[in-house]
Amino acid sequence: EVQLVESGGGVVRPGGSLRLSCAASGFTFDDYGMSWVRQAPGKGLEWVSGINWNGGSTGYADSVKGRFTISRDNAKNSLYLQMNSLRAEDTALYHCARAGHAFDIWGQGTMVTVSS
Amino acid sequence: EIVLTQSPGTLSLSPGERATLSCRASQSVSSSYLAWYQQKPGQAPRLLIYGASSRATGIPDRFSGSGSGTDFTLTISRLEPEDFAVYYCQQYGSQYTFGQGTKLEIK
Numbered sequence A: 001e002v003q004l005v006e007s008g009g010g011v012v013r014p015g016g017s018l019r020l021s022c023a024a025s026g027f028t029f030d031d032y033g034m035s036w037v038r039q040a041p042g043k044g045l046e047w048v049s050g051i052n053w054n055g056g057s058t059g060y061a062d063s064v065k066g067r068f069t070i071s072r073d074n075a076k077n078s079l080y081l082q083m084n085s086l087r088a089e090d091t092a093l094y095h096c097a098r099a100g101h102a103f104d105i106w107g108q109g110t111m112v113t114v115s116s
Numbered sequence B: 001e002i003v004l005t006q007s008p009g010t011l012s013l014s015p016g017e018r019a020t021l022s023c024r025a026s027q028s029v030s031s032s033y034l035a036w037y038q039q040k041p042g043q044a045p046r047l048l049i050y051g052a053s054s055r056a057t058g059i060p061d062r063f064s065g066s067g068s069g070t071d072f073t074l075t076i077s078r079l080e081p082e083d084f085a086v087y088y089c090q091q092y093g094s095q096y097t098f099g100q101g102t103k104l105e106i107k
Helices: none
Strands: A002-008 A010-012 A018-025 A033-039 A043-049 A059-060 A068-073 A078-082 A092-100 A104-105 A112-115 B005-007 B010-011 B019-027 B035-040 B047-050 B063-068 B071-078 B088-091 B102-106
Touching: A002 A104, A002 A112, A018 A033, A018 A092, A018 A112, A033 A078, A043 A068, A043 A078, A043 A092, A059 A068, A059 A104, A104 B035, A104 B047, B005 B088, B010 B019, B019 B088, B019 B102, B035 B063, B035 B071, B047 B063, B071 B088
Parallel strands: A010 A112, B010 B102
Antiparallel strands: A002 A018, A018 A078, A033 A043, A033 A092, A043 A059, A068 A078, A092 A104, A092 A112, B005 B019, B019 B071, B035 B047, B035 B088, B063 B071, B088 B102
């Protein structure tokens, strides 16, 4: 079964850091680019960051540029998002998504809450 | 950045009716890299349409997409009870952006 499972979310104080992980299974991970998409409570979808198949090309939304870093380990079939200098407005459910035809596979998400 | 504007914000229809959802881009979407997603409460989004008009795997043929350039449409020919949800368009030709969503509710 093709599957993405996120982990690493939690409650963190403003200015703090978290590292999210996304474990992929059921497909050849290094055939695909990957992205992180977030959804604040009761709000719409926001693309956060993306990475190509080998990690050689990355992109970020302006809202997270300079604070978040995306990476991947193809040997471990895993995607990561290092989040630093977290702000209240980063509070959201973070999904990883496979970039096949558009975002064709999504994980259920991991919740990040930034609060003092 | 390409901004996507969806209309209407909320659409109230009955099962069996036809639904037409609109997505307008602030500039042309290259190669029709436009997708539609369905999201139900507590669930991850599900890809319905990619390339403006191609149905994703397993998507019923009552869902269809059309359009090019800056104007795109998702049509659901006859609404089933399970189709009531929030729908998002996304462009993936120039980085990625999503529309703000259209809520399809039961009338």
